[in-house]
Amino acid sequence: MSKLDFKGKHVVITGGNSGLGLALATALAKDGARLTLMARNAAKLETAAADITAAHPGAVVQTQSLDVTDEAAAAKAMNAAAEAQGGIDALINNAGILREGYFQNLAAEDFRQVMEINYFGVLNATRAALPHLQKSKGRLINVASVAGLVGAFGYTPYCASKHALVGLTSCLRYELEPMGITVQLVCPAEFDSPMVDELDKSRTPENRAHVLTIPKSTMDGIVAGVMKGLTTDRYEIVPTGMARAAVKASRLAPGMLRRAGNKAIAKVYQGPAASSL
Template structure:
């Protein structure tokens, strides 16, 4: 796909009915992209499509209610999206979930669910879109997280899934670029979204203190940096200057970053709740 231009390109966005997925879809519609939004909740999908049309009248926005953990349903939805809009030029694998808590309080099922959506969901959508991206010499854009590059208190399940996604994406880059497919990895730090509103209801104080060593960004700032990054062929897109500085520090002086985390956690430390008080 041409650098810098989403005009008239068909972009599929998983998790396109909420948060970053919806905001990115809206921004790309503003650049003239045709869109297909995929997520489970059909009502929210319809509302998202209406919101994009209201912001950019005349936009072409298709929707498919699909659970990305269902391999066959993902393939059917992707093929239908390609058929409906003459191929697929870009897939943004953005659907994701978060489970935060002390390792002792997270269940094996929490770990499986997070991996199922954040890792296998991406695998399913990517497999389904691949023949179409190959035809279009298109773009695969995987939304991981800064939690795919460094660890954080309370994120054992989430970080593991995002690290797996980062590994998958870096291998796919080597395999798909020779076919003409551009691969990009997006690693945001925390920003305002429904996911974080939910997280804030129950997160551990240690997680809040650790994660907020990078100030929370606005959704607008994330979208603006991601759209700028997508318009280049840059592989790794880390939105916002503060997050880029943290990633740089993690690579150049990992001990310093770990100690800054240790200090923030120590100030907030409460530890796991007694077993009888833990809700899970």
Template sequence: MNESIVLITGTSSGIGLATAVAAASRGATVVATMRDVAKAGPLQDAARAAGVEVDIRALDVTDAAAVVAVVDAVVADHGRLDALVNNAGAGHVGTIEQDSLDEYRAAMEVNYFGVVALTKAALPHLRASNGRVVTVSSVGGIVGQPFNEAYCAAKFAVEGFLESLAPVAASVGVSVTIVEPGAVTTEFAGNAGIGAALERVAGTAYAPALDAYVRHARATSDASAAQKPGDVAAVITDVLWAENPPTRVQTSAAAERFVGITLRDLDGSAVQAVTSGWIAPDRT
């Protein structure tokens, strides 16, 4: 991956920012995208402190035309694309009786269809480079969590999409990896709309349960209980540089234990061993 071209979405803060700097520090040419480049200051400062440069570009992953244009521009400017890191996402706290269908559709657009659109646009170029797709999902893509119905539904969709795509992509030389963090000390939880959710359910039958959930979420997202963005970025860059990247990887022992409640094939190898056989050419 040294001197390879890596496109990363959602890099204005948190995991995306840390991954952009970490990948550039390991020798990759990083194209770092974010919805609003006016928020690029923290990334620029972090890159400067690390002594690296990143190519920052605007991209709203819910804009299908912009997705294609940015991917094509990256290839035109840099000559190829070796890896895509789907990181852009948005949380949403609430429950279906109180939420609107538009809020559910919005969660799917950024967390699921954004991943689909970027992956579709990148695949022709990744086939040419024998590249890889790395997507930041969540333990919430394996274990449904209270008051995260819209978010978990989108992440479950991401997991199903990529696990299904993985053997097909591998047949044309492209690896697919799903990265599953647990709690991380980023702005993500703060941007999930907890305050708005509390207002919506105030005085309803859901209020006691949401109050309890919020207390739990705040306790597990504090600095002592959560991973730092750099820790997750280290896992992502290890995947980018791995000779044989896994189909699925959790970013901490806590994440492994949590998804292990329902998932025993932690690295995805057992599922891939079965489904890859379904598409193997007949050698008889």
């Protein structure tokens, strides 16, 4: 794919019917990309596609209903998308879920569900799209999180899955770039989205205090940062300045970052015992 230009390119986006996936799809449509949105809910996909074409008349937006945890279904969906639009130039692995809570209170199934979607879902979609990306010498874009680079109170399932995704993407960069495939890793901090709105209804006070030491960003700010990164060959894209500073601190002064986290948590600490009263 030519740097700096998505015009006429076919971009597949998992989790494309809401949140960041939909926002990125809308921005890419504005830049002239052809799109295939993938997610489980077919009705929401159709609504998302209609919203994009209403905002950008003439945009090419197709949909494929897909549960990314189904390996065979992922292969079928990617092949269908490639056939319909003459190959795949970029895959944005955006589908993901979030579970938050005290480690002692979370069920084993919470960890399995998050890993199935956030890690194995990316694995399935990437393996399915890889032959098409090899042909186009295209681009693989995995949406992880700052939570994939550092830990956070209450995010044991989520951080584990995103750390696994960061590791996978790092390895794929070495393996796929000699084939001509550009690999990029997107690591936003928390931002306004339907997933975070749902989280806000029940998140632990410790999680709120710790995670929001990086102030919550707007969706527009995240999209602008991601799109700026996608027009380059830069591997790691951390969309906002505050998040980039935190990531830099985690690498250069990890002890300082841990002390700041401990201080924020201590101010509100309740613990799992309080939640069961």
